[in-house]
Amino acid sequence: MPVTKKTGVNSETGIPGPAYNQGPDVWDKVTGKAVYGIDLQLPGMLYGKVLRSPHSHARVIRIDTAGAFAVPGVRAVLTASAIKNKPYGIVVEDEQPLAGDRVRYIGDEVAAVAAVDEESAGKALEAIKVDYEPLPAVYDPAEALGEDAVQLHEQYSGNIAWERDLERGDPEQAFKEADLVVENSFSIPSVHPTYLEPIACVASSDYMDNLTIHTALQSPDVVREIISAALELPLSKVRIIGPVMGGGFGGRVYGNLKLYLLSSLLSLQTGAPVKMQLSREEEFSVGRPMIAAQIKMRMALRKDGTFLAREADIITDNGAYSAQAPWVSKTLSERNDALYRIPHIRTRARLAYTNKVPTAQYRAYGNQAANFASESLIDQAAEKLQIDPLQLRLKNCTRAGDVTGHGLQIKSCALAECLEEAATRIGWHNRKKNRGYGISAGIHASGSLVLNQDFRGASARAVLELDGKVTVFTGEQDYGQGTYGAFSHIAAMVLGLDARQVRIYCRDTLVTPHSQGALANRQTTIGGRAVQLAAEDLKKLIEEAASEMAGQPVKMQEGRLETASNRDLKLEEVARYYHYRTSGLTLNGEGRYVPPPSAYDETGYGNISVTYSFAAHAAEVEVDRNTGALTVHRIAAVHDSGRIVNPHAARGQVFGGMTQGLGFCCYEGYLFDKGRVANASLADYRVPTAMDVPGMEYSFVETEDPEGPFGAKGLGEVVQVPVPGAIANAVADAAGSRVTELPLTAERIYRAISGGECER
């Protein structure tokens, strides 16, 4: 049983090793010096723009580009017939760089132009004539799965992009034996990651077709492979260099492949660098939001509150093309099952094509959507059984040593402690009048192994520079979550240096070690472990070189090199000694962390991740019964993310993730007018403002995880998971009735209270 230790809100100490380091680009960001994708300029650069379909579904009869070529300053005009237009995709290959004979949503890319400035590119688009023959369209995913529904892709019949039918144990029998069965249907809209910087890229190429794409990505190495395959360019000819990333939240894992492919094609055609970027409106209407979900869920319980079984029928809305939506659907439909001990499970999940904006992935991978459904249902059961919702959760929650229904191996877990602590912090046992209280739990994979079974881990290099400082080369990504700060901290801890002595070199596929990227909470757990090992290797190499130089054994301790005869050597002396002796090499530590393989069977049963993070959140809210207006007063978050390596960065993750969870639960969500995104602007797609953020408090219950570096586990995604459940349950407590549709708007809450009517 792992040791647990509590860290309070103000605990910045208790961490061994040197002082905290903010990471390399914090000051640049604060002073406005950081260079983002949208800032990039290259000599001779052209501007690319895309002509988009105005129809939800139509046949493309004819495209006439003659007018566009005639616009002064235009250098290239591309249509599907002018390029190879090879199908590509992330899970299923259902996309092409440009739509061929058919468009499938409002915004589908029909043609691309490059011109000397944006204005000329815009004019060129206006000069392209396209004849469409509109086709009937389908917008509702359940309808799309119906028998006579309009079909989007011939190769995916029934509009099913992905599906899964899963059974563990004997759910049918369990439901028969249950004392109580509760059920409900929940609806969760698409949400956009709403990173601050809209996606932008500059593609440049030379006469040998060496392609360099400047864009900020969470997984540049994976994108590089997709681009190389889609453009049929040898992999060695494709390089991705990342400027500073203006936020990602999962939306930049593979970013906007369309944009990278089109700017590359335009650059290869013209030989000039081509810049393309999405406007904020395009981010919403053609960017890649997370799938919407309709979840029908049933739960079987014993009288004493023991969970027996759960059954879910889930339809997720893929939009017109798929990207990572199958993976998101899978996590959405499965991960939450591991949060409690549920022996019998049945899940049916279907991902349906509709004529709407294509989707991709977002922080927490839909796990937060499932949380809203399942945690709401648990409270429904608690009410029926007259059991305190906290006690019901404590009775059933997953604990260390468990192997869950889907085969996840829980090596460290302080979920029960998190639940109790969150309840105490919110005043669960000491409630204020006229307030509602809700609690909810969350689990998330920390260091997913299943992205690529053959490439599960990470590697890093740590180099001793001639001035005695250390540079860590990493392929992992920092988009504000503090990865690089954590990495310099980890390397510094190993070498006994100050974290400021460790520089991070990153974001260049030619130079930095290849990586699966910043997703699935890999960064600290897997990437950080590689950095630790690289630093350990470097330490060994330094000691060897120093011993050789001194002619006697040298040990490196707390950053100092001391010979057996008590003489101090300087790091730069050793660095230079080695450098001269090898005629130019530097001491180069290598670290590779290869997690144990994950064996899972064809039903997906098995351990899918290095380890798992847990959390419990509790909320205190107030509801105005006359209008439904909701005030979230406080949220208390208690997390088990193993050992907290960097308390500052961890705090930032918790506050940011809770705020985003609040947005997901109470404010955000796509609104569609048929196939058109009706709220494609920051004025109408409402994220919470600073004025909307409630009182937030947090603490960590630190477990010693056997796998993560220094026992650390991921935090960035799990922090969003419990928020919707906690708030929704608090609202139900305050309102006396439950809203099953997100976001929890005042109108929905009011209708729940008034029984659907709006009294007048």
Add this chain to the structure above:
Amino acid sequence: MSYMVAASLEQALKILHEKGGNVQVIAGGTDLYLKKPLPDLVDVSSVPEILGICRDEGMLSIGAGVTHTEAAASAVIQSEAEALAEACRRVGSPQVRNMGTIGGNLVNAAPAADAAVALVALGAKALLVNHAGSSREAFVEDLYAGYNCSYVDGSSEILLRFLVEPCGQGMGSAFMRFAPREALSLPLVNSAAFVRLRENIIEEVRVVIAPVKPAPTRLVETEKLVLGCKPGEDIWRKVEYTAASEVEVRGSLLRCSEEYRYHLVGVLARRALKKAVERALNRQRR
């Protein structure tokens, strides 16, 4: 293209006169810069005549160039024109409130301009002077010409000040606002009310609601209903019903349903009126 900062009223009027309508007054710029302003602008935000809050022959005189932040923080407005302080506190966001002015709010003439809604309920008058130097006075209520359109012409006329009767004995005002977010969100409904009581009887009342028409709208039937009444629990349900019945609102995908908006009109009108009455009663007791 020019940007002129007028140091005095005289200078500002001179520029307006010389440019003969081809120039536009700018104060905080929070509305103007979202539209297409004329190429030549006169910044009036440092003209002394449009600044500050003072008393003038028993009236509160509030400069058109007073920002929302200043108005919301003013002790005088907080205690003697509560509705205005409450309205200004809810405009836009802290940044917008630091720049945006009350005068600009009225002249921009948005249907649910928060400060304008409060000023109409308070029965405020506006003091204006034109490029030729002649001044006029008009009720704020009469200055809306249409949707986003004002009778104040910022290319030939300067709005100087607002005159508001301070709430004394038996008087009270209040402002209510309902929006989906705490900042950067236009109201689904806002409402302001003013009452004057004599011996617990309502002898003067104004209840304003927006956005239901191009301009902040007086709830005439609701006012009639309560005028001469002694406000008690029995009246508030009727207020709610009457208020919702005498306006026409629409629903929208982006905001809320029509039904719900009718409901909000009733609730907010009642709340504004009730709060104004409570304040008036408090002042009577003192």
